[in-house]
Amino acid sequence: NAGxxxxxxxxxxxxxxxxxxxxxxxxxxxxxxxxRQDPGMGLRLIYYSASEGTTDKGEVPxxxxxxxxxxxxxxxxxxxxxxxxxxxxxxxxxxGPARVQPQHFGDGTRLSIL
Amino acid sequence: xAKTTQPNSMESNEEEPVHLPCNHSTISGTDYIxxxxxxxxxxPEYVIHGLTSNVNNRMASLAIAEDRKSSTLILHRATLRDAxxxxxxxxxxxxxxxxxxxxxxxxxxxxx
Numbered sequence: 001n002a003g004x005x006x007x008x009x010x011x012x013x014x015x016x017x018x019x020x021x022x023x024x025x026x027x028x029x030x031x032x033x034x035x036r037q038d039p040g041m042g043l044r045l046i047y048y049s050a051s052e053g054t055t056d057k058g059e060v061p062x063x064x065x066x067x068x069x070x071x072x073x074x075x076x077x078x079x080x081x082x083x084x085x086x087x088x089x090x091x092x093x094x095x096g097p098a099r100v101q102p103q104h105f106g107d108g109t110r111l112s113i114l
Numbered sequence: 115x116a117k118t119t120q121p122n123s124m125e126s127n128e129e130e131p132v133h134l135p136c137n138h139s140t141i142s143g144t145d146y147i148x149x150x151x152x153x154x155x156x157x158p159e160y161v162i163h164g165l166t167s168n169v170n171n172r173m174a175s176l177a178i179a180e181d182r183k184s185s186t187l188i189l190h191r192a193t194l195r196d197a198x199x200x201x202x203x204x205x206x207x208x209x210x211x212x213x214x215x216x217x218x219x220x221x222x223x224x225x226x
Contacts, residue, residue, distance in 0.1 A: 100205075
């Protein structure tokens, strides 16, 4: 089983460019999440989707948009990349509410914005 | 929001038990205590979670104080593969999306 798959693994962008980070899970999980992790720090939630068809903002949503394409896929879009968005991005999923269910994480996308 | 406090770093010798502490003095009655760990260049990995009673699984044990203001993650026999950053997180039913911050955690070093 692949679990949570993120693409691409690495990306370099120029300021102002746009891109979409892809995430897919094969565990039939209802909830999916996008986090960012800056160097030497913990993770902060950008957006989450409690179930197919719903999305909500997390702690740091500015500059990002998300789409829950179907139950398997949850994408994160940067419309106009800024150097402050240089980070490692992690996608996660859980069977139900993360209050009581474990989250499963992908290996991350390392994004640099010049 | 409930917050947790963990030591920045700890060291352990291989094959010895490790006790990782976490203080959460403002925990509410509905907060679950979760532990995750993150190995270098990987995403976080779920370790264990509990509400009031002590919990055991194949990876670790979670000891929760009777007043729930602190908890301890116990690795019974540390291996080199256990070297990671360990995060203690509280999750409640009121702030479903907002209470998902992973703080700096505890960096555990395991010495051979």
